[in-house]
Amino acid sequence: MTEATGIVGEFLGLKAETDADVLAMQCGDFYEFFADDAELVADELDLKVSQKSSHGSSYPMAGVPVDDLTPYLKALVERGYTVAVAEQHEDGGDIHREIERVVTPGTLLDVARVDAQYLAAVVRAGDGGTGGDADDTTYGLAFADVTTGRFHVTTVEGTAAALTELYRFSPVEVLPGPGIRDDGALCDRIEERTGARLSLPDASSFAPGQAGHVARDHFGDDTFETLGVGDLGVRAAGAVLAYVDETGTGVLASMTRVQPYHGGEHVELDATTQRNLELTETMHGDRAGSLFATVDHTVTSPGGRLLKEWLQRPRRDRDTLDERQASVAAFTAGALGREEVRDTLDAAYDLERLASRAVGGSADATDLLRVRDTLGVLPELVEAIEASPQLADSPLSGILSRPDREAAAALRDELADALVEDPPKTTTQGGLFKPGYDDELDELRERHEAAQAYFDELADRVKREHGLSHVTVDRNKTDGYYVQVGKSAADGVPEHFEHVKTLKNSKRFRTDELAEKERELFRLEEQRGELEARLFDELRDRVAARAELLQDVGRTVAEVDVLASLATHAVSNDWNRPELTDERALDVTAGRHPVVEQTVEFVPNDCHLDDERTFTVVTGPNMSGKSTYMRQTALIVLLAQVGSFVPAREATVGLVDGIYTRVGALDELAQGRSTFMVEMQELSNILHSATEDSLVILDEVGRGTATYDGISIAWAAVEYLHNEIRAKTLFATHYHELTGLAEHLERVQNVHVAADERDGDVTFLRTVREGPTDRSYGIHVADLAGVPEPVVDRARDVLDRLRQEKAIEARGSSGGDGGGGQQVVFDLDSGTMATADGGRETEHEPAIDPETEAILDELDEVDVDRTSPVELMQRVQEWQERLDRE
Numbered sequence: 001m002t003e004a005t006g007i008v009g010e011f012l013g014l015k016a017e018t019d020a021d022v023l024a025m026q027c028g029d030f031y032e033f034f035a036d037d038a039e040l041v042a043d044e045l046d047l048k049v050s051q052k053s054s055h056g057s058s059y060p061m062a063g064v065p066v067d068d069l070t071p072y073l074k075a076l077v078e079r080g081y082t083v084a085v086a087e088q089h090e091d092g093g094d095i096h097r098e099i100e101r102v103v104t105p106g107t108l109l110d111v112a113r114v115d116a117q118y119l120a121a122v123v124r125a126g127d128g129g130t131g132g133d134a135d136d137t138t139y140g141l142a143f144a145d146v147t148t149g150r151f152h153v154t155t156v157e158g159t160a161a162a163l164t165e166l167y168r169f170s171p172v173e174v175l176p177g178p179g180i181r182d183d184g185a186l187c188d189r190i191e192e193r194t195g196a197r198l199s200l201p202d203a204s205s206f207a208p209g210q211a212g213h214v215a216r217d218h219f220g221d222d223t224f225e226t227l228g229v230g231d232l233g234v235r236a237a238g239a240v241l242a243y244v245d246e247t248g249t250g251v252l253a254s255m256t257r258v259q260p261y262h263g264g265e266h267v268e269l270d271a272t273t274q275r276n277l278e279l280t281e282t283m284h285g286d287r288a289g290s291l292f293a294t295v296d297h298t299v300t301s302p303g304g305r306l307l308k309e310w311l312q313r314p315r316r317d318r319d320t321l322d323e324r325q326a327s328v329a330a331f332t333a334g335a336l337g338r339e340e341v342r343d344t345l346d347a348a349y350d351l352e353r354l355a356s357r358a359v360g361g362s363a364d365a366t367d368l369l370r371v372r373d374t375l376g377v378l379p380e381l382v383e384a385i386e387a388s389p390q391l392a393d394s395p396l397s398g399i400l401s402r403p404d405r406e407a408a409a410a411l412r413d414e415l416a417d418a419l420v421e422d423p424p425k426t427t428t429q430g431g432l433f434k435p436g437y438d439d440e441l442d443e444l445r446e447r448h449e450a451a452q453a454y455f456d457e458l459a460d461r462v463k464r465e466h467g468l469s470h471v472t473v474d475r476n477k478t479d480g481y482y483v484q485v486g487k488s489a490a491d492g493v494p495e496h497f498e499h500v501k502t503l504k505n506s507k508r509f510r511t512d513e514l515a516e517k518e519r520e521l522f523r524l525e526e527q528r529g530e531l532e533a534r535l536f537d538e539l540r541d542r543v544a545a546r547a548e549l550l551q552d553v554g555r556t557v558a559e560v561d562v563l564a565s566l567a568t569h570a571v572s573n574d575w576n577r578p579e580l581t582d583e584r585a586l587d588v589t590a591g592r593h594p595v596v597e598q599t600v601e602f603v604p605n606d607c608h609l610d611d612e613r614t615f616t617v618v619t620g621p622n623m624s625g626k627s628t629y630m631r632q633t634a635l636i637v638l639l640a641q642v643g644s645f646v647p648a649r650e651a652t653v654g655l656v657d658g659i660y661t662r663v664g665a666l667d668e669l670a671q672g673r674s675t676f677m678v679e680m681q682e683l684s685n686i687l688h689s690a691t692e693d694s695l696v697i698l699d700e701v702g703r704g705t706a707t708y709d710g711i712s713i714a715w716a717a718v719e720y721l722h723n724e725i726r727a728k729t730l731f732a733t734h735y736h737e738l739t740g741l742a743e744h745l746e747r748v749q750n751v752h753v754a755a756d757e758r759d760g761d762v763t764f765l766r767t768v769r770e771g772p773t774d775r776s777y778g779i780h781v782a783d784l785a786g787v788p789e790p791v792v793d794r795a796r797d798v799l800d801r802l803r804q805e806k807a808i809e810a811r812g813s814s815g816g817d818g819g820g821g822q823q824v825v826f827d828l829d830s831g832t833m834a835t836a837d838g839g840r841e842t843e844h845e846p847a848i849d850p851e852t853e854a855i856l857d858e859l860d861e862v863d864v865d866r867t868s869p870v871e872l873m874q875r876v877q878e879w880q881e882r883l884d885r886e
C-alpha cells in the first residue's frame with residue numbers, strides 16, 4: 001500500500017506518536033477515526049463506516065460530531081481502551097492538529113459510577129534505584145482518584161502486602177514501575193487481583209530524581225518528609241502525578257493533599273480475607289448479599305463510597321473508633337435528629353467530584369449551583385445537630401467544625417449571588433448571571449434587552465402602523481430576523497418591505513431598519529455571550545481554587561452520612577455498641593451473622609477468647625453452621641473496628657491488628673488452580689503475618705489433600721499458632737482427631753455446633769456448645785443431596801464398623817480370583833495402615849513403605865516459619881512426585 005497523505009496521512013502520523021489504543025482526530029465539526037481505529041470503534045460503538053480515498057488507496061473512516069465525543073470516549077474507556085484526542089487549531093488559515101489528551105480508565109473525569117476510580121502506581125526497591133530482590137522487597141504505592149482528588153501513598157514490605165493494598169483500593173488502572181513490568185508473573189497477579197488495565201508510561205517517570213521532583217513540586221518540598229512517606233512512596237506518587245499531567249485531564253490541582261497511611265493504622269485484611277468475609281461482594285461476585293450491601297443506608301453517593309472504604313479499612317486507633325462509636329450511639333439515641341439529618345443530606349451532591357470538575361474546567365453552571373446547594377447543606381446539618389439534645393452533645397459537632405464553615409458560607413453566598421436559578425446548559429451564550437453581579441454585564445444586558453424589545457414589539461407595530469393582519473416576527477439561522485405576513489395580507493405590505501422568501505401560506509420580508517437593529521442585537525448578543533463566558537470562567541476558577549475547601553466539606557458530609565447510616569442499621573436490626581478494649585480478649589454474647597440474619601431465623605451464639613483460651617477448635621456436622629459462626633465472629637470484630645455497632649446482645653472486643661481467614665477457595669477453583677496449592681499459600685501467608693494481636697479463622701485446613709497430609713499439616717499449624725504466634729484463632733475441622741489437641745495444648749478449647757439425631761433424622765440446632773462432637777452427619781447430608789441409595793447404605797455400614805472397631809478396610813475391586821484382591825486397613829487409633837486379607841483383618845502392622853515414612857519424617861522436620869512459601873511449595877511438589885512414583 002502506498003503511504004497515505006492528506007488527512008489520513010496526518011491521522012496515521014499522529015497515531016504513531018501515541019501509545020493509546022485509539023485516536024480521535026478533530027476534522028471541523030467531527031472527530032474522525034481512520035483505518036483500523038475506524039473498524040474498532042465502529043465495532044464497539046455501532047458506528048457507520050464509510051471509505052476515504054487517499055493516494056489511490058481507500059481507508060475505513062468513522063466519525064462522531066464534536067459535541068458528542070464524551071459519551072463515545074467514556075464507552076471506549078469503559079471497554080478497556082485508551083483514547084488519544086487530537087484537537088484542530090486554525091492559525092491564520094493554517095490548520096494543524098495536535099494530541100492534547102489521552103483518556104485512560106484511571107484518568108476519565110466524567111464518570112457515572114459512584115465507586116472510587118483509582119489510578120495506582122507501584123514501584124519496588126531495585127527498580128531504577130539500588131538493591132532489592134523480588135521476594136522480600138519493599139514496595140511504594142500511590143493511589144489517585146482524579147474524580148475526587150483523593151491521593152494516598154504508602155510503602156509496604158513484601159509482594160503479598162503490595163497485592164493486598166492493590167486489592168483494597170481496587171484501581172481501574174495500574175502503572176507498574178520498570179522492574180515490575182518485566183516481571184510477567186507479578187503483572188499477571190496484579191491484573192488478576194484488580195482487574196485493572198496495566199499502562200506503561202515512560203520508565204523515567206519512576207526514576208528517583210524525576211519522580212521525586214514531580215512529587216515534591218506538587219505537594220510541597222517537605223510534605224513527604226513531614227508525613228513520613230519513604231522514598232519509594234514518593235516515587236510512586238511522582239509517577240502518578242506525571243501520568244495525570246501527561247494525559248492532559250487538567251485535574252492535577254484537585255489533588256490538594258497527600259494522605260499517607262502506614263501499616264499500623266489499619267487492621268490488616270489480606271485480599272483473601274476481604275473476599276472470604278464478602279465485604280463488598282460475595283464469593284460469587286455479586287454485590288447483593290455482601291456486608292456493604294446489607295449495612296449501606298447512606299443517602300449520598302460519597303457517603304456510600306466512604307462506608308465501603310471504612311469496611312475495607314477498619315482502624316486500630318482508639319481515638320478514631322471512640323469518636324465514630326460515640327457519634328453512632330448519638331444517632332441511635334436521637335431518632336428525630338437522625339431523620340432530620342438524613343433528610344438534609346438528601347440535598348447534597350458529590351462535592352469532591354464537583355471540585356474535580358471545576359478544576360478540570362468541565363463544570364457548567366448547573367454544577368456550580370450544585371456546589372452552592374451542597375455548601376448550603378452544611379449549616380443545615382449544624383442546625384439539625386444543635387437542635388437535637390442527643391446529637392448536640394456528641395462528637396458530631398466537632399466533625400462538622402472541621403471544614404472552614406465561614407469560607408464555605410462565603411463561597412455559597414458568592415455563587416448564590418452570581419448564578420440564576422435555571423441556567424442554560426452552555427456557558428457561552430449568556431443568561432447565566434443574576435442582575436447586580438457585574439456592572440459591565442448589567443449595562444450590556446440592559447442594552448441587549450432593549451435591542452431585543454424592538455423585535456418583541458415589531459409584529460404589533462407592523463400590524464398597527466400598516467393595518468396588516470397575520471403578522472409574526474421570527475428568526476432562523478439562514479435568514480436572520482424577518483417579518484412573516486399571511487398570504488392574504490402579503491400584498492398590502494409597504495414598499496420598503498423587501499421580500500426574502502415565499503412559503504406555502506405566507507411571505508417573509510425584511511427592512512433596512514430591521515437589518516440595522518439586527519446587527520446591533522447580534523453584536524450585543526455576542527458581547528454578552530463573551531462577557532458571561534469570561535465571567536463564568538473566572539467564577540469557576542475561583543471555585544476550583546477552593547477545591548480543598550470543597551473536599552473538606554464533601555468528606556464531612558460523607559462522614560455524617562456514614563455515621564447516620566450505621567446508626568440506622570443498628571436501630572432497625574437491634575445491634576449494640578461493643579465495648580472496645582486493649583486487652584487481648586473477645587467476648588460476644590448472643591452474636592449473629594450480619595448478613596445471614598437478614599434472611600433466616602438466626603440462632604445467636606456466644607464466643608469467648610482470651611489469654612487463657614486463645615484457640616477454639618470448632619467441630620460439628622456438615623451444614624450445621626461452623627463457617628457461619630466463625631465468619632460472624634470475624635465480622636463482629638471488623639464492624640467494631642469500623643466504629644459500628646455489632647450484631648450481638650453484648651460484645652467486648654479487644655482491638656486486633658489483623659484478621660486472617662482461610663475459608664473455601666471457590667474462585668481459585670474456577671480459575672483452575674490447585675485448591676491445595678492455594679490453601680497452602682494462604683496458610684503460609686497467615687503463619688507469616690499473624691501476631692498475638694490478630695484474629696485467625698481457619699476453615700478445614702488440610703482438606704484439599706490426602707488424609708495423612710491433611711491431618712499432619714492441620715496439626716502442625718494448630719501447634720504453631722498456639723505455641724508460637726498465640727493469635728486468637730477459630731479453627732473448624734472435620735478431623736475429629738484434632739479435638740484431642742485440647743488435652744495437650746493448654747489454651748485450646750473445643751466447641752461444637754449441636755445437632756439432634758432421632759430415628760435417623762438430623763435436626764440442626766445451630767447452637768454452639770462447649771466440647772467436641774464426634775459425629776459429622778456427613779452421610780445424612782449425602783443422603784439429602786441425592787447420593788444413590790446403595791452408596792449411602794454402604795457408607796452407613798462403614799461408619800458402624802468404624803465406630804465399633806475404630807478401623808476400616810478399604811475395599812478392593814471384586815476381581816475374578818474370588819479373594820477380592822489386596823486390601824488395606826486404616827487403623828484410626830494407631831493412625832497406620834495394614835494389609836488385610838480377603839476382607840479380614842490381620843495384625844495391625846505398620847504398612848507404610850519406607851519412602852512414605854521418609855517423606856513423613858521430612859514433613860515433620862519442616863520448620864514452617866523458616867521456610868519460604870516458594871520453597872514450601874517446591875517441597876510439597878517434590879513429595880507428591882515421590883509419592884506418585886510409588
Ligand SMILES: Nc1ncnc2c1ncn2[C@@H]1O[C@H](COP(=O)(O)OP(=O)(O)OP(=O)(O)O)[C@@H](O)[C@H]1O
Pocket residue numbers: 596600601602603604605620621622623624625626627628629766
Ligand atoms: N446460627 C444460625 N442460625 C440460623 N441459621 C444458620 C446459623 N448458622 C448457619 N445457619 C444456616 O446454615 C447454613 C450452613 O451453615 P454453614 O455453611 O456455616 O455450615 P458448615 O457447618 O460450615 O458446613 P460445612 O461443614 O458443610 O462447610 C447457612 O447457610 C445458614 O443459612
